[in-house]
Amino acid sequence: MFLRRSATVLAAASLLLSACNDTVRSDTNLSLEEQATAAAGLIRSCGTDNLSADEIDAVEADVRAALRLTPTYGAALRGTGSVSVPVWFHVISKGAGTANGDVTDQQITQQLNVLNDAYAGRTGGVATPFVFTLA
Template sequence: MRSFITRPRALAVLLAGTALTFSPLGGQATAKLPVDKLPSADCFVPPAGSAAKGGRGADTREISVAEQKAIEARTAQRLKERSARGIAVPKGALAAASIPVYVHVMRDAAGNGDVTDAQITNQIAVLNKTYGGQESSQAANTGFTFSLAGVDRFNNSNWHKDKQSSTYRKQTRKGGANALNIWLVDFAYLGIATFPWDYDRNPGIDGIRVHFDSLPGGSIANYNLGETATHEAGHWLGLYHTFQGGCTSTNDEVSDTPAQSSSTNGCPEGRDSCSLPGLDPIHNYMDYSYDTCYNQFTPGQSTRMSNMWTAYRA
């Protein structure tokens, strides 16, 4: 995930949010903001970990080594059970799902935090480009496509600042496990995501929160091409950061992403932070590089997303 900083999860007042529009259109990782855009002191700051994208905090909940092993075992069991019921992907193939996307624009009472319909359309186009492997000859086509299912806009100053996030997500989320909900907010992160294996226990908050100014045409330098949503959707589809676990052979559970000891900042060609084989995968969407540096998912990541989709979201 990419992130700025997560907001408090206190209960919200139901009447505080007023949906202004809903338009059907056919059908947790983070990075931090500049000091002058940091949230107020009542924000919840995640536990310290690897420096987040753009110098911001962690954008997913922390996964221990023990839990990581348990998740892999659980996923294997779910895939086996689904295969027995005829819910499986042929060997060598991918899930190739079409994902409906619901975008929730969280403006404050003065209308700050709004984005244009064109920006939202361009963001969906970025998701289709990046997940279609269209930014590099080395990139994998994951088989996932994204279609805009609806947009709604709220005027609520607390929600705009990502306060009461559990409440506002439960009140506004649409669709089932297969639907990607994107909440556009103004916080100290670039983005925050949930993992697919957490859906069953807390479906109401499933999705990704993205800083509204990280969309194409936004104002956050180096992070305004829409690649934050690509990164966070990767978590939502079951990918870890490429630096998960540091310089270890297990790393992010994907064999074709070289291990790295720490996250990347910028686009430092030739960076090699780990003694294990391979240079750091600085061009991978699941590192913390600049938007202009990103250009690929690997075939191994594509397979992992397909398996996670089948296990938890199909």
């Protein structure tokens, strides 16, 4: 009985392993050069279809057109002025006091200032209309 079960398990394992042949590629996204490289060794590739040159040009034109519209279009959608973002801080500590992980009100205010400075463009980058407030 044990010998029969072992033989069955061995046969199933060999079938499974032979089905996992990574040297044969059926990826339609690979060029002929990439297929030759794949035949020499295992490579992974994206499962997304490759775009033609015309499709790439069309997508790039759409993106350029959208970028030209974004500053006025985005502002028209949300209106003028700042966008207030309420922020909640959840503090998990071992006990009372900063030695046990508590955070002071001053530290919370300082962190809100860091967020506001970053999103206002004061620390580099682009100024945004977002203002973070303690909820």
